[in-house]
Amino acid sequence: MELSRRGDYAVRAMLDVATRPADRMTVTKEIALRQDIPPIFLTKIVSSLSQAGLLRTYRGVAGGVALGKPADQISLLQIIEAVDGPIYINRCLIRRGECDRDRTCPAHELWVQAQGELLGLLANKSLADLARRAQELQQAPMAGFAA
Amino acid sequence: MELSRRGDYAVRAMLDVATRPADRMTVTKEIALRQDIPPIFLTKIVSSLSQAGLLRTYRGVAGGVALGKPADQISLLQIIEAVDGPIYINRCLIRRGECDRDRTCPAHELWVQAQGELLGLLANKSLADLARRAQELQQAPMAGFAA
DNA sequence: GGCAAATAGGATATAATTTATCCTTTTATG
């Protein structure tokens, strides 16, 4: 019932790329440093994100990674499913018939609903939303003590 | 991101007890048979449910288990948390400060919201709701082919 | 061409968690 580290890392990595100047390439190792993600592990994650088309990667000396499409066309759901595969909150939601009780199981209906809401939320939240919010949070004045 | 087997079993076991005649005791082994749950594993689950007050258990020859309180006062959330511990969909929701980025992390806010919705759904669905729905589903006519 | 810097990918190690069973004890009934 918990998001994998991979998924959390992937979101942070995408956010890191999205909040850098778009004209310069971002290098995986630097993302790892800034975001405190195990560097070699991150290369795997970047690879998945790249295969999903969410990142574009460039090899070689001046290489690095950049967004594969505009940030407002990348949803959180896409990011997470790119690295963790399809999300399901119970196994009967993998596909119909995966659990042979699903026709008569009242819990099944509940999971269908819960999953729908979760996926909806993630599908409607874009990387651009997050990036915007990230800036707000960074600029936010501290709830300071000295007036 | 997936419910544990334990959690799924727990819901089914509770539902099984809730849909039996309340005057007779239900025996764990029989629940296991009916619900197709590994019997010894189920004893552990029953034990957790009992410690959480959701089941009352009785040892000895005429023993067994019964609901610990009325079915409409038992939420799905209680059942699942009784066997799996507190639900959190990302580790920053375990407690404040668990991830030191949580003050400035835009993803954190998303998880807070998602978790709120999920827990709300589970907290508002009672075992009685499920039991009622179970009866409906059993009585429901098949979407038959022969007219 | 050859070196250096970057991603790609396969294999593998390590750790953590989940699932499940075994064995012994305790409790209650008749």
Place this chain on the structure above:
DNA sequence: CATAAAAGGATAAATTATATCCTATTTGCC
């Protein structure tokens, strides 16, 4: 006292998650 049930501790087995290592490939630049 024999039997049937739950309780609980220890442990096994399986699965999954996390992370690293090593080699290959691509690219820019001198």
